Amino acid sequence: MTGKLTPPAARTRLGLEMTAAVAPNSLQLQCCEQCTTVQYPPREVCRCCLSGDLTWRAVEPAGTVMASSALHHCLDPWFEQRAPWLMGSVKLDCGPLVLAHLAAEVTAAGSPVWVFSLKDASGQAVLIAISQSLALDQAQIRAQQLILSDLQEMT
Amino acid sequence: MSRKPKPYQGVALIAPYTVPYERVSERGAAWFIGRTLAGMLQQCGLEKSAVDGLAVSSFTLPPDSVITLTEHFGLQPRWLEQIPLGGASGVVAMQRAARAVQAGDVEVVACIGGDTASVGGFTDLVSNFSNFTVDAAYPYGAAGPNAAFSLITRYYMDNYGATREDFGRIALSQRYNANHYPDALFYKKKLDMPSYLEAPPIAGDVHLFDCVMPCAGADGFIVTTVERARQLQVPWVEILSCAEQHNAFPEDPVQYRGGWNYFREDLYAAAGLGPDDMQFLQTYDDYPVICMLQMEGLGFCDQGEAPAFVRETPLTFDGEGLPHNTSGGQLSVGQAGSAGGYLGLVDGLRQLTGRADQHQVAGAEVGLVSGYGMVNYDRGLCTSAAILQRGVL
């Protein structure tokens, strides 16, 4: 093994666009300029109207946890070293269903969360869900702290 | 659906065949597919030259494909199909081949799902399964289907009160069936409820015996005319109805139903039968919660009632309830890649042609085979189902 192990860095061209769109304290997702659909995962065209006119924009970061899981075995070595790893699915108020890293306090279904897009230690964008019991600005700070601590505090 | 599909009159399904599964193999996918073709032909007495159509499903075949296989196998077909629909592939291949035979485009179509399994091959497959996987699942540790299905399992448990023991009933009955099917990887291994419940957790509520064992192998069958089956003097199976539906209910935040709910009524109406008439049910069983979605979606019980249904209904091949995944399913036979989308159909054909030996459902004349597959992000996208009946001489 050479070099430091990082979270998975592989992305498609559209995944790299998500990384390029990362901006402080926000959730940046792909938006359709023709019909205003917000979509995730990123696509080449709009899932609703098939327009190719798509822009990454800051969207409303509020959502609700649908289900969570503690991954005890992961094929990726970075996660395997940190198992069990908490992740889950979040239904965003602005439409899409996203898979995200979950802070430990929001594993229950129905938990209201803020979701942010941030760069992890691989340099690529990931989504992180933080409890809405924190005010938005506090949640932004917590999300940044988690990323800087290599997400170690999440599990 | 405004248009009504024509019946599948005159079409015969023959020669169900399975190449015994292996945990890992250095052989290529073409070995498993080719040996299945050989076994199918030998079983029904057809020459290789009679094969004028070939449908293949395989994850590990690339860079080869169904066309390169024609040269590999020395075939001269005039109809080819490659179906990348995972666990829905078997029924879909059957349906498309049946229409081609019925229209007179071809007379003998070999349909085969098969894969090899190299050491490390599974990791390579799942880490680059699709663009959505790469961008939106793998970065969260969700490589492979375990994570997605653990979320579906959790949601189902929260909403319908299913317990791990309910899922265990499915796993245990399938293991019992596999203990009567010598080609199953777990033929000689028994499973009881304490062992099921105490098995190590893999992802959330998904534990070891909820997961299939990736392996190498292949399953196949031949689609031809009833006339040809009669000439060959082999038992055959007829299609009473079948359907496929993909990307159903895209707005459901978590998958708790599937394409079966779209086509169920038409499927039974075309067959002139209902769920109570089915003498077995083969579901795609990667993972037990998905079996429950199929039991509900195909009308064996109401939405959310599958936990109660499996508590009340014996699911073994000889339990006189609803024989379910009669060879043991992927959970106990193994998941040989794309063969997993054929396994239930091929065992259904064995049941309906009286060739299931130790795990034969007594007097099986009609049964239902369901398919499900392809997790691109957070749910399986493909569904299919067929009602099949023993052919009458």
Ligand SMILES: [Zn+2]
């Ligand atoms: Zn649009």
